[in-house]
Amino acid sequence: MILIRGDLLDKVLGTSLANVFRICCGPFESLCYLIENKAEKNSLLIDAGCPAEDIVRLIEERGLKLEAILITHTHFDHLLGLGEIVRATNCRALAHPMDLEMLPLYWKEDFGTLPRIEPIEDGMRIKLGELSFLAIHTPGHTPGSTCYYSSEIGSVFTGDTLFKGAVGTLRYSGKPDYKQMRKSLRKLLSLPEDTSVFPGHGDPTTIGEEKNTILSF
Numbered sequence: 001m002i003l004i005r006g007d008l009l010d011k012v013l014g015t016s017l018a019n020v021f022r023i024c025c026g027p028f029e030s031l032c033y034l035i036e037n038k039a040e041k042n043s044l045l046i047d048a049g050c051p052a053e054d055i056v057r058l059i060e061e062r063g064l065k066l067e068a069i070l071i072t073h074t075h076f077d078h079l080l081g082l083g084e085i086v087r088a089t090n091c092r093a094l095a096h097p098m099d100l101e102m103l104p105l106y107w108k109e110d111f112g113t114l115p116r117i118e119p120i121e122d123g124m125r126i127k128l129g130e131l132s133f134l135a136i137h138t139p140g141h142t143p144g145s146t147c148y149y150s151s152e153i154g155s156v157f158t159g160d161t162l163f164k165g166a167v168g169t170l171r172y173s174g175k176p177d178y179k180q181m182r183k184s185l186r187k188l189l190s191l192p193e194d195t196s197v198f199p200g201h202g203d204p205t206t207i208g209e210e211k212n213t214i215l216s217f
Helices: 052-061 082-089 097-106 178-189 211-215
Strands: 002-004 007-014 018-025 030-037 042-046 065-070 092-095 125-128 131-137 146-150 155-159 196-199
Touching (some): 007 196, 018 052, 030 052, 030 196, 065 082, 065 125, 092 097, 131 178, 178 211
Parallel strands (some): 042 065, 065 092
Antiparallel strands (some): 030 042
């Protein structure tokens, strides 16, 4: 466990293929996840709400190339470091187009200049060497909320869709659609029960542990 400028960084998963590091920062304790491909020394970042210098330093210290940032949703607390990280690493950034349409509602000029963000659609896969990350569109918390599932490391990164013992609020979604959120959560329930769940805030959990959370929504 390492402290970086008061922000918690720890390795939450280690397999023969990959390491997953969690960085926690800011007043909302937002989480970013750096996935390190051990064999090829490249990486993906899930969300970018933490200070760019901390993320870039971790990437450099581990001798990695950052290939892409996968955005779970476009609320500012998951995006604040995006522009600087992209400029420092020349990586891609991807988010669902429905959230890109909503971005002007969430983003303020004093947050800085955003880079180009590419659209990612439900069912698309992003490759990282032997690893692949399936985009699962889970509208509810925001219209374009997207989770990213890797069967190779048995993990899903859920942003603010699913937490340990709770689901994401709908009050920021425009017109709350509980039926749609229920449908989104049941998509996640189709994953293996032992799938690790890494949310945008709070502790990790598993799909099996959250079965009752999902079914009771």
